[in-house]
Amino acid sequence: MLELKTPQEIAAMDVTGSFIAELLDDLAQRARPGVNLLDLEHRARDLIAERGAESCYWDYAPSFGSGPFRNVICLSVNDAVLHGLPHDYVLADGDLLTMDIAVSIHGWVADSARSIIVGTPRPQDQRLIRATEEALAAGISAAQPDNRLGDISAAIGAVAADYGYRVNTDFGGHGLGRTMHEDPHVPNVGRAGRGLRLRPGLTLALEPWFAAGTDRIVYDPDGWTLRSADGSRTAHSEHTIAITDGAPLVLTRRERVTEQTSTAATGTAG
Template sequence: MIIRKGPAELERIARAGELVAATIAHVGEHLRPGITTGELDDIAGEFIHRHGGTSASKGYRGSTPYHDPYPAEICISPNAMVVHGIPGPYRVAEGDLVTIDVGAVLDGAIADSAYTFGVGAIDPEAQRLLDTAQDALAAGIAEARAGNRIGDISFAIQSVVEGAGFSVIRSLVGHGVGRHYHEDPHVPNFGQPGRGPKLSEGMTIAIEPMITMGAAEVVLHDDQWSISTEDGSLAAHFEHTVAITPAGPRILTIAGDREPSLLQ
């Protein structure tokens, strides 16, 4: 069931989104060669809690009840790992691509965003992968308008990614978000325009291109959370929580000026 939010609930999600965006920026400031992903997780958790929020990821079981609960504050996925990387002893290295994926709960509202950072000097083709993923996200967001359909978002993302010679990971999708971490509808990163659920005012969705430099196939690790490209190729993942409004798409996971302390 698709959950549409009223104005007051939308503003609460936007406040959670500011915290998410500020957390990603804060972690990014500490992302450097030699630091472990576990240390970055501690930094993220302290920041979220200091600003009155809680992690939407820690303790989350997903849609498969046999999962162990997700054990960390945020997801950190380096290089060929696409999503749901569990922070731990991995030490970040020069040239890595590292995705920071944050879901946070604030005043009962949930927002979700991800950003793939290049660490230091990265390979030019890796930079092109990052640029393409960001362009694909922007193209998808531009289609998030009342009266359009999910397929319009999906097709826009796919066109940018495949037009650049990269692959869309088809087994992983975006999703509704706001009252719950994952809501209807699914938001694939490939598809046909004019297909799928119709977008209407009050919907809040996480649009998240997940793309790879190689083939689209992925593998699930033994921890039952981390997912990597099957061929070991580099991956990139960018995500925003977006509201469908009368004025067009509104990105909720940006750090605004209503709470400057979130940026400190």
Template sequence: MKLGGIARRTLEQVAMMRRAGRVVAEMHERTRAALRPGVTTGDLDRIGREVLAARGATSNFLGVAGTYPAVICASPNEVVVHGIPGDRVLEEGDIISVDCGAVVDGWHGDAAYTAGVGTISAEAQHLIDVTEAALGAGIAAMVPGGHLGDIGHAVQGVVEAEGLWVVDGYTGHGIGQAMHESPSVPNVGWPGRGPRLRPGNVLAVEPMVAIGTPETDVLDDDWTVVTLDGTWAAHAEHSIAVTDDGPEILTS
């Protein structure tokens, strides 16, 4: 059912999405625990595959657009999003964004985190903290009667107050029986603008934040998005349901 342009899920449908979200949360937990110098991004993908297999879930990343070859995105340092796991070795002081998805009985979950490898710089930790705070602010704006623009306004306010940049051109999205559904959920916005939020709306909110320029480039693999100036970026995401009692994170 759709009202105001955003699909509304029944309580039963949200419960099914919660199951997919729990698989994603386990993928996060397992990959976080593996982060250390010497681990490759491919090692993290293998962990993601193990979790999906153990939980009887399938991947909503593998085969996207007919070409994506992995079940996670692994995006170190200057990579903003969509990094393809492989033989890149993580080093002391790196940061990495790990984006994971799962499908259970046709319903999708999608979430990402950024974490440090070993001891990281104060600047890198600040980047991660601000990105997480921006996600939290966006989630807090997901209340019945609010507007879609409230989410981006909240995210933008946190990021810019800390002297960082919202990455240009990349947004969150609706989620349900497909990983990417309408509407787009921008990380910038005006309060009170856009469709109203109602119980049963489920959105993936995902700030992407850069230390330097907000501009990006896509590498020759047609997937990996990097900052144009090579400075570091972070990414955080949850799938969230609007409920009568406020936002519920389905991927925690």
């Protein structure tokens, strides 16, 4: 069942989204060659505790996972793309790292993911990340009132096709609000003009993710981490958005972190 949010409830989700943007920015700056994934996990735990937030991942036990997830962030490296279980792995120069996190503040959830390159970038990895970011931007642009859910999916899928990447349909975006996963499911490929009509108050996590060489995925023995079936590199970009009467609101946008940092550095005229 769909639950449309009031402007006040969207404002509450925006607070959570702002925190997530700050947290991912902090971790991105710390992700350097020689850093252990477990260090990033524990940094995320500390930030969540300091903010008085709650992890949506801790003890999460969906049908697609193996038992309760006992971490607060998904960290996926290179050919791993979704649900990466933080473990004792030291990041190497050139690794492609995806960070995905959802938290709740005062009962309102936001969800975001970002892929970065650790150390020296490879052009093909930069291209892959750029494709997910452009697909996410296209999906957000299509999230207009009275459009259809298929317009979002088609916009994301069109960018993947332009880059020559195939789209997996097993996992995609989703609704969220009081909980991390609500209706509707948002595929990363679809037909424009089809599906649910978008209405103000609908809040969605859009999350295009692509593998360089395949649309098939396999599970690690840990029962959580999903990898490309052919071992090719992967990338994932995600934002939480709200449908409004006008342009969609991006509740987990990174730009806000930059703006806040710039204001703090320059001060304001009195």
